[in-house]
Amino acid sequence: MSAVLTRYETTWPNVEAVAQAHIGEGPLWLRNLRSRGLRVFQELGIPTPKVEEWKYTPLRDIAERKWELAEPGPAWFEPALPSFVEGAVRIVLVNGRFDANLSDFPRLPGLTVSPIREALTDDANPVSAVLGTIARIEKHPFGALATALFEDGVYVHLATGSVIESLIEIVHVTSGEGGVCAPRVLIVAEKDSVAKIVEVYVTDGAADSLTLPVTEVIVERGANLEHVRVQDEATTNAHIALWETRQAEGSEYRSYNVAFGGRLARTDQGIDLQGEHCITRLDGVVAATGNQLIDNHTRLDHALPNCNSFEIYKQVIDDEATVVFNGQIFVHAHAQKTDAKQTNQALLMSPKATINSKPQLEIFADDVKCTHGATVGQLEDLPLFYMRQRGIPQEMAESLLVYAFAAEVLELISVDEVKRDLEARLDRKLGTEPLR
Amino acid sequence: MLEIRNLHARVEEKEILRGIDLTVRPGEVHAIMGPNGSGKSTLANVLAGREDYEVTDGTIQLEGEDLLEMEPDARAHAGVFLAFQYPVEIPGVSNVYFLRSALNAIRKARGEEEMDSMKFMAYIREKIKLLGLKDELLQRSVNEGFSGGEKKRNEIFQMAVLEPRLCVLDETDSGLDIDALQTVAHGVNSLRSADRGFVVVTHYQRLLNFIVPDYVHVMVDGRLVKSGGKELALELEEKGYGWIEAEVAAQA
Numbered sequence: 001m002s003a004v005l006t007r008y009e010t011t012w013p014n015v016e017a018v019a020q021a022h023i024g025e026g027p028l029w030l031r032n033l034r035s036r037g038l039r040v041f042q043e044l045g046i047p048t049p050k051v052e053e054w055k056y057t058p059l060r061d062i063a064e065r066k067w068e069l070a071e072p073g074p075a076w077f078e079p080a081l082p083s084f085v086e087g088a089v090r091i092v093l094v095n096g097r098f099d100a101n102l103s104d105f106p107r108l109p110g111l112t113v114s115p116i117r118e119a120l121t122d123d124a125n126p127v128s129a130v131l132g133t134i135a136r137i138e139k140h141p142f143g144a145l146a147t148a149l150f151e152d153g154v155y156v157h158l159a160t161g162s163v164i165e166s167l168i169e170i171v172h173v174t175s176g177e178g179g180v181c182a183p184r185v186l187i188v189a190e191k192d193s194v195a196k197i198v199e200v201y202v203t204d205g206a207a208d209s210l211t212l213p214v215t216e217v218i219v220e221r222g223a224n225l226e227h228v229r230v231q232d233e234a235t236t237n238a239h240i241a242l243w244e245t246r247q248a249e250g251s252e253y254r255s256y257n258v259a260f261g262g263r264l265a266r267t268d269q270g271i272d273l274q275g276e277h278c279i280t281r282l283d284g285v286v287a288a289t290g291n292q293l294i295d296n297h298t299r300l301d302h303a304l305p306n307c308n309s310f311e312i313y314k315q316v317i318d319d320e321a322t323v324v325f326n327g328q329i330f331v332h333a334h335a336q337k338t339d340a341k342q343t344n345q346a347l348l349m350s351p352k353a354t355i356n357s358k359p360q361l362e363i364f365a366d367d368v369k370c371t372h373g374a375t376v377g378q379l380e381d382l383p384l385f386y387m388r389q390r391g392i393p394q395e396m397a398e399s400l401l402v403y404a405f406a407a408e409v410l411e412l413i414s415v416d417e418v419k420r421d422l423e424a425r426l427d428r429k430l431g432t433e434p435l436r
Numbered sequence: 437m438l439e440i441r442n443l444h445a446r447v448e449e450k451e452i453l454r455g456i457d458l459t460v461r462p463g464e465v466h467a468i469m470g471p472n473g474s475g476k477s478t479l480a481n482v483l484a485g486r487e488d489y490e491v492t493d494g495t496i497q498l499e500g501e502d503l504l505e506m507e508p509d510a511r512a513h514a515g516v517f518l519a520f521q522y523p524v525e526i527p528g529v530s531n532v533y534f535l536r537s538a539l540n541a542i543r544k545a546r547g548e549e550e551m552d553s554m555k556f557m558a559y560i561r562e563k564i565k566l567l568g569l570k571d572e573l574l575q576r577s578v579n580e581g582f583s584g585g586e587k588k589r590n591e592i593f594q595m596a597v598l599e600p601r602l603c604v605l606d607e608t609d610s611g612l613d614i615d616a617l618q619t620v621a622h623g624v625n626s627l628r629s630a631d632r633g634f635v636v637v638t639h640y641q642r643l644l645n646f647i648v649p650d651y652v653h654v655m656v657d658g659r660l661v662k663s664g665g666k667e668l669a670l671e672l673e674e675k676g677y678g679w680i681e682a683e684v685a686a687q688a
């Protein structure tokens with residue numbers, strides 16, 4: 001009898017050596033955090049498809065490659081990095097390192113933005129108290145490795161009651177070949193604060209690296225946060241992210257996971273509802289073309305009563321691309337009056353496009369409203385013919401229908417500039433004529 | 437302007453059009469009547485280039501150009517417009533946006549300048565009034581949740597905006613109340629001009645009181661078996677199709 005192979009028998013000596021060296025540096029909390037990361041990574045290894053959670057994420061070529069820790073990236077970029085709104089609070093991280101020259105943030109009352117590396121020398125500071133407490137790295141080898149490797153990142157803090165009118169833009173650039181980078185984001189929205197954040201991941205040209213982001217978000221009592229995450233890296237790059245949020249009583253967190261890039265891209269998004277009367281959105285817009293594999297795993301944990309969550313995934317798949325959606329919703333026995341709605345829809349644009357979707361509802365309370373639905377479809381002939389009969393060329397008609405499909409989510413994004421940017425990205429992505 | 441010669445078409449192995457000949461000159465209105473299932477909508481859809489129908493024989497020329505060689509959008513650029521018997525719903529695409537895209541695509545194909553949103557709104561204002569369309573319908577998704585009558589008005593509104601050369605109306609009158617019928621007929625009449633041709637498919641003589649045709653043709657079993665002036669419609673209204681079918685059978 002042969003043992004089931006659950007991990008690839010490879011190591012990443014150069015990367016692990018860096019992590020090993022890290023463990024001996026810095027204050028105790030940091031040494032503990034990083035060594036926890038390295039230990040988990042070494043225990044789990046790189047999972048094969050035999051591991052249920054990683055069944056559809058082919059990692060062999062990533063496992064077998066000899067990665068290095070990414071070098072610091074360039075100091076300027078051509079073409080210019082994405083930007084959404086004039087006068088936004090702008091934070092740029094290059095290969096996971098905070099770039100003060102490319103960043104630009106006015107002092108706003110209630111808002112603190114600081115490089116995480118500044119906190120790594122202190123024994124006790126606000127970052128040290130929470131960093132690594134939200135992300136569940138124990139099941140996520142890449143989040144674990146990133147936790148062992150990170151050297152910098154950005155800490156965004158919203159003081160109690162502060163209302164930040166400006167959009168907060170966090171731009172992550174991955175540059176170079178064969179490098180692993182671990183961009184780290186920590187967002188703490190204190191009681192009753194309000195803000196809108198867009199995080200965007202891009203590459204410097206056709207980068208061929210491995211981006212391993214870990215984003216942790218704390219939404220305290222009554223806080224209200226909109227968080228758009230845009231992953232639009234080159235299709236030469238790999239991207240495996242861990243994104244986790246904890247919500248307290250009466251808070252609202254609207255999150256949008258936009259995934260267009262990467263040759264292999266996987267995002268695990270988890271939200272823990274640890275207070276009553278929370279409102280949560282975790283929506284997604286996915287567009288995959290060529291040979292891309294884009295995999296999104298979402299986990300929503302209703303621990304307490306009277307929370308409402310909404311999840312809509314819209315996935316457009318063309319050519320020979322594959323999209324994976326796995327949506328877990330746990331409703332604990334105590335979480336009565338939970339209202340959780342999940343929908344995931346795929347639009348297949350070619351006969352070789354693939355979707356694997358798996359809703360996973362585990363409900364232990366009896367007085368709840370939980371629904372889920374999944375559909376897979378193609379562009380319909382009749383609307384296409386109708387549009388063409390009115391003179392709209394085939395390509396444009398398709399683009400309109402695809403946009404209409406994605407619009408249910410895109411229209412929810414409240415910052416117009418972000419919405420329009422995403423529409424344009426979707427058009428570019430699908431090679432259709434811009435027409436809006 | 438439109439020359440149909442010996443047109444045969446089939447759908448899924450079934451021959452539906454079995455030799456149609458029809459000439460429409462600029463300025464003319466041709467009504468086509470005939471029993472259910474005789475092939476009227478098939479003819480309309482073949483003119484518009486719907487791919488479900490396979491043309492097995494014959495020719496269609498518009499202004500001397502071979503229509504059968506053209507894609508549906510190219511036909512629209514050349515001036516063909518089909519008001520659908522069953523207008524299609526397109527959730528998520530606003531009516532006004534859809535129509536502006538269509539108009540601009542046509543203008544672009546003709547080498548004319550595209551219209552921006554402001555100019556477009558000014559341009560359509562009169563036409564909205566003409567068709568008595570509620571403003572609110574413009575912002576809604578194309579035909580989604582429209583009543584039967586609203587859908588038909590919307591078709592003629594689109595026609596008025598796009599100003600085609602050849603207008604094909606497939607049962608635009610069915611499902612309309614009496615007032616709406618007059619509004620729609622008025623909309624159509626306002627588009628009548630010396631350089632525009634109409635093919636109007638209908639079951640009811642009533643429409644032809646408002647849109648007075650130059651010719652009435654009767655389609656039976658995929659052929660135009662009888663043609664006449666507008667009085668033929670009155671005769672059909674009175675006597676039904678039985679006598680024509682009998683005539684055809686007798687000739688065979």
Ligand SMILES: Nc1ncnc2c1ncn2[C@@H]1O[C@H](COP(=O)(O)OP(=O)(O)OP(=O)(O)O)[C@@H](O)[C@H]1O
Nearest residue numbers: 447448452470471472473474475476477478479488
């Ligand atoms: N896609 C299709 N598949 C199979 N049969 C079809 C299809 N489209 C049309 N037909 C058949 O072709 C014949 C002619 O249909 P058509 O719609 O042209 O008739 P019509 O004259 O417009 O009828 P009505 O007055 O009821 O609208 C019918 O028997 C119909 O069932």
Ligand SMILES: [Mg+2]
Nearest residue numbers: 476477478521
């Ligand atoms: Mg019909």
